[in-house]
Amino acid sequence: MREFIDGATAVARGALDSGCDFFAGYPISPATPLLLHMIRELPKTGGVAIQAEDEIAAICMCIGAAMTGGRALTATSGPGISLYSENIGLAIMGEVPLVIVDVQRLGPATGGATTPGQGDVQFVRWSTSGGYPIIALAPSSVAECYSFTRRAFDLAERFRCPVFLLTDKEMFLSMSTVEVAAYESPPVRARAAAAATPEDAFIPHGLAPMDALPFTPIGGSHIVRFTGSSHDEYGFLTKNPVAIGRLNEHLRCKIEDHADEIDFARSDLQEDASTLFISYGITARAMAEAVLQARTAGRAVSSLTVQSLWPVPEAGLIGALCGLTCAEGVERVVVAELNHGDFRREVERVIYRWAAETRRRPLQIVGIHRVDGELITPSQFLEALLA
Amino acid sequence: MTLPNSFFTTYRNERSYPFCPGCGHGLILNQLNRALIELGLDPKRVVIVSDIGCQGLGDQYFITNAFHGLHGRSIAYATGIKLTDPDLKVIVLIGDGGTGIGGAHLLNAARRNVGLTVLVFNNFNFGMTGGEHSVTTPLGGITATTRDGNLERPLDLCATVAANGAGFAWRGTAFDRDLAAVIADAMRRECFAMLDIWELCTAYYVPNNEFSRKMLEEMRVALEMRAGTVHREARSEYAHAVRAAGAEHSGQPALAPKPIAPHFASTLAREFRFVIAGSAGGKVRSLARTLGEAALLSGLWAAQQDDYPVTVQTGHSISELIFSPREILFTGVIRPDALVLLSEEGLRMSGRYLAALTGESWLFTTPAFAALETPARKVILDFDAAGVGDSKKQLALLLAGAALRQLGLFPLEALEEAIRRGQRGPIAEANLEALRQSVLIADLPANPRS
Numbered sequence: 001m002r003e004f005i006d007g008a009t010a011v012a013r014g015a016l017d018s019g020c021d022f023f024a025g026y027p028i029s030p031a032t033p034l035l036l037h038m039i040r041e042l043p044k045t046g047g048v049a050i051q052a053e054d055e056i057a058a059i060c061m062c063i064g065a066a067m068t069g070g071r072a073l074t075a076t077s078g079p080g081i082s083l084y085s086e087n088i089g090l091a092i093m094g095e096v097p098l099v100i101v102d103v104q105r106l107g108p109a110t111g112g113a114t115t116p117g118q119g120d121v122q123f124v125r126w127s128t129s130g131g132y133p134i135i136a137l138a139p140s141s142v143a144e145c146y147s148f149t150r151r152a153f154d155l156a157e158r159f160r161c162p163v164f165l166l167t168d169k170e171m172f173l174s175m176s177t178v179e180v181a182a183y184e185s186p187p188v189r190a191r192a193a194a195a196a197t198p199e200d201a202f203i204p205h206g207l208a209p210m211d212a213l214p215f216t217p218i219g220g221s222h223i224v225r226f227t228g229s230s231h232d233e234y235g236f237l238t239k240n241p242v243a244i245g246r247l248n249e250h251l252r253c254k255i256e257d258h259a260d261e262i263d264f265a266r267s268d269l270q271e272d273a274s275t276l277f278i279s280y281g282i283t284a285r286a287m288a289e290a291v292l293q294a295r296t297a298g299r300a301v302s303s304l305t306v307q308s309l310w311p312v313p314e315a316g317l318i319g320a321l322c323g324l325t326c327a328e329g330v331e332r333v334v335v336a337e338l339n340h341g342d343f344r345r346e347v348e349r350v351i352y353r354w355a356a357e358t359r360r361r362p363l364q365i366v367g368i369h370r371v372d373g374e375l376i377t378p379s380q381f382l383e384a385l386l387a
Numbered sequence: 388m389t390l391p392n393s394f395f396t397t398y399r400n401e402r403s404y405p406f407c408p409g410c411g412h413g414l415i416l417n418q419l420n421r422a423l424i425e426l427g428l429d430p431k432r433v434v435i436v437s438d439i440g441c442q443g444l445g446d447q448y449f450i451t452n453a454f455h456g457l458h459g460r461s462i463a464y465a466t467g468i469k470l471t472d473p474d475l476k477v478i479v480l481i482g483d484g485g486t487g488i489g490g491a492h493l494l495n496a497a498r499r500n501v502g503l504t505v506l507v508f509n510n511f512n513f514g515m516t517g518g519e520h521s522v523t524t525p526l527g528g529i530t531a532t533t534r535d536g537n538l539e540r541p542l543d544l545c546a547t548v549a550a551n552g553a554g555f556a557w558r559g560t561a562f563d564r565d566l567a568a569v570i571a572d573a574m575r576r577e578c579f580a581m582l583d584i585w586e587l588c589t590a591y592y593v594p595n596n597e598f599s600r601k602m603l604e605e606m607r608v609a610l611e612m613r614a615g616t617v618h619r620e621a622r623s624e625y626a627h628a629v630r631a632a633g634a635e636h637s638g639q640p641a642l643a644p645k646p647i648a649p650h651f652a653s654t655l656a657r658e659f660r661f662v663i664a665g666s667a668g669g670k671v672r673s674l675a676r677t678l679g680e681a682a683l684l685s686g687l688w689a690a691q692q693d694d695y696p697v698t699v700q701t702g703h704s705i706s707e708l709i710f711s712p713r714e715i716l717f718t719g720v721i722r723p724d725a726l727v728l729l730s731e732e733g734l735r736m737s738g739r740y741l742a743a744l745t746g747e748s749w750l751f752t753t754p755a756f757a758a759l760e761t762p763a764r765k766v767i768l769d770f771d772a773a774g775v776g777d778s779k780k781q782l783a784l785l786l787a788g789a790a791l792r793q794l795g796l797f798p799l800e801a802l803e804e805a806i807r808r809g810q811r812g813p814i815a816e817a818n819l820e821a822l823r824q825s826v827l828i829a830d831l832p833a834n835p836r837s
């Protein structure tokens with residue numbers, strides 16, 4: 001049995017199936033369909049969906065809701081992420097479980113409202129001050145729009161941080177055929193409830209046991225202190241360098257030290273392939289078609305579909321470089337994306353460091369980049385393979 | 388969850404305020420404490436949402452829940468909190484600075500009548516950042532950024548929220564004896580209640596303007612801004628109203644998959660790219676969707692990508708469809724196998740499709756475009772001449788139906804079923820009738836050439 005469905009519907013269903021009960025957003029192409037879905041569907045499940053007065057209010061409402069026990073979702077496109085910026089920092093600092101869908105359109109500024117783009121890859125990573133890590137997933141099929149949304153909600157609970165679902169106009173609005181059995185349903189964990197400790201023993205912002213960040217909603221069984229300022233474990237502002245350093249290291253380490261729990265990529269390796277294609281999102285579909293055509297024509301090629309853009313799946317990338325045998329490995333890497341090389345920078349960073357550490361000759365890394373509003377085509381991959 | 392009065396003798400913790408000597412902030416917080424004592428609420432069911440600025444430090448001195456977010460956004464966080472737990476008592480501490488940068492939230496929370504008690508710590512300047520002017524700095528007021536006197540008219544906060552639906556608006560000073568009672572009264576009401584509380588910033592506004600407690604009253608009279616209860620209005624509280632409105636929809640099934648069981652057969656052996664180029668209002672996108680579902684009913688895979696201007700009721704409307712016996716990976720269409728051209732607007736946007744057509748491609752169109760030069764096999768269908776009723780409105784379906792018959796991608800019965808499946812009674816009937824008429828038209832050419 002198959003379904004004819006667009007990415008927006010798959011994300012909405014993924015959110016509802018994850019127990020999402022709060023949505024606030026502001027209309028913007030091409031993200032609006034998710035707002036409409038949530039406005040229509042959430043009341044049915046007892047949740048609340050709101051069109052806020054602007055994107056700033058939208059993410060503020062989501063943060064307030066999340067800290068009051070809600071499972072919050074918001075959706076926008078590049079211009080709206082700009083307005084979310086300061087509050088993304090607050091969600092990092094306050095350890096707020098929050099899922100943010102960024103339906104990328106062509107930038108900069110108003111750019112192409114109904115034109116696909118992938119230009120927000122570095123933007124979401126560095127969208128707020130301080131340089132702290134976030135998580136970003138990039139579905140490359142409508143079925144993944146569903147399963148990655150679930151995964152995003154789970155990771156938001158696990159790490160209590162903003163998790164981005166990075167998609168684009170084409171993936172979100174175009175109709176695709178999905179084999180219903182192909183929808184994966186990764187588990188979405190419940191929010192870790194704080195134990196019923198006596199009030200004076202309750203620590204709302206404990207940093208130590210990463211696995212069980214206890215959560216009490218505002219209005220719940222413990223007094224909760226939430227703040228975007230440097231704070232101690234009890235949520236009081238502090239100027240103590242030891243406490244501040246510990247908090248800020250925690251915000252970084254809780255993601256970087258657990259990257260292997262988060263990052264993922266799908267590799268499709270072929271023996272004797274000297275070229276490795278790397279892509280993600282909508283562009284990974286053209287890559288898959290090119291791989292099929294190349295192999296049909298008798299040309300070996302490997303590919304890597306990056307599924308978590310942040311953290312960068314470094315182990316998966318180096319594994320794909322080694323190829324199947326790890327003796328020869330690939331000689332050339334082609335990174336394709338609808339921007340000026342956002343993710344290629346990461347590929348270069350990982351490969352150059354790996355080459356230096358293992359005393360190898362750095363590989364050739366080339367980019368296929370497109371910013372004219374059209375999709376990268378399979379022929380562009382094939383040309384790069386022959387070049 | 389109201390506990391017996393006097394259960395808590397104070398809602399303050401043991402910490403002492405950090406404010407400058409003589410600062411009005413501590414006076415207001417003391418009155419808030421008295422109001423909380425009077426109400427005797429469970430501190431777990433009270434949240435103080437503080438803004439940024441000296442007043443934003445205030446949440447730390449209470450035993451209630453606390454939320455300290457970003458500058459100007461306190462009302463928006465408070466709205467999210469109230470929407471999630473409508474029975475919480477939500478108090479907002481905000482400075483005059485916050486009401487400026489967060490003006491949109493203030494206005495909209497008033498308009499919505501969100502049940503918040505908003506205490507504006509109005510000291511006519513930004514205390515925390517060094518005494519710069521704010522939206523409430525009086526005309527002529529000297530601040531770090533209005534060295535010759537302020538030229539901007541001060542915002543009348545009460546009048547602003549009153550004009551926009553706030554349940555309660557009050558103006559007074561941090562020295563008013565009834566302030567605690569007013570705060571308690573505001574908290575008892577389930578409405579957007581804003582208290583514009585005038586006070587002294589002894590570090591900046593007072594020395595810069597030789598300002599004093601006595602001058603608060605003189606200034607208010609000079610500005611012709613009323614004191615006391617400025618506005619009262621009975622409206623339903625927003626968070627409860629949202630929940631009540633939502634409850635009417637509860638229980639209905641949420642977005643569930645609508646799988647399509649294939650029960651027609653297609654002999655299509657490769658990907659086929661089918662582009663429909665027409666105008667807004669020409670039912671292009673809805674037809675494309677129906678064609679996609681018909682393909683699934685025939686065991687195929689389909690993809691549909693639309694292109695249209697943001698002003699949706701004008702200009703072109705183009706749908707690219709791909710039909711395939713296997714999963715479709717790349718969803719772009721570079722070279723259509725068939726182009727269905729409906730209108731001038733469609734033609735204008737079809738340059739790249741037309742340029743890509745070859746002798747193997749098909750072009751289905753009307754006599755209006757008969758003269759188009761193309762290597763493609765051209766099928767010109769004159770539904771007007773054939774006397775097909777409503778050929779203008781149904782052109783997309785008529786041409787696509789004829790194209791399907793010619794190309795044999797999947798059975799017309801699948802399209803009929805997709806129409807019945809996806810469209811409501813009379814619309815489905817009209818479309819089915821058009822499809823029948825498209826079949827009635829004179830025989831299609833056996834081997835058309837341009």
Ligand SMILES: Cc1ncc(C[n+]2csc(CCOP(=O)(O)OP(=O)(O)O)c2C)c(N)n1
Nearest residue numbers: 440441442458482483484485512513514515
């Ligand atoms: C986005 C942003 N811009 C600027 C600031 C700097 N800032 C801190 S407090 C403040 C003004 C506070 O004035 P007010 O709200 O009147 O509070 P007061 O200090 O007078 O109590 C400003 C501009 C900030 N924290 N965030």
Ligand code: SF4
Nearest residue numbers: 407410441514588589
């Ligand atoms: S700077 Fe002004 S507002 Fe801030 S504590 Fe001092 S007197 Fe109060």
Ligand SMILES: [Mg+2]
Nearest residue numbers: 482483512514
């Ligand atoms: Mg002030």
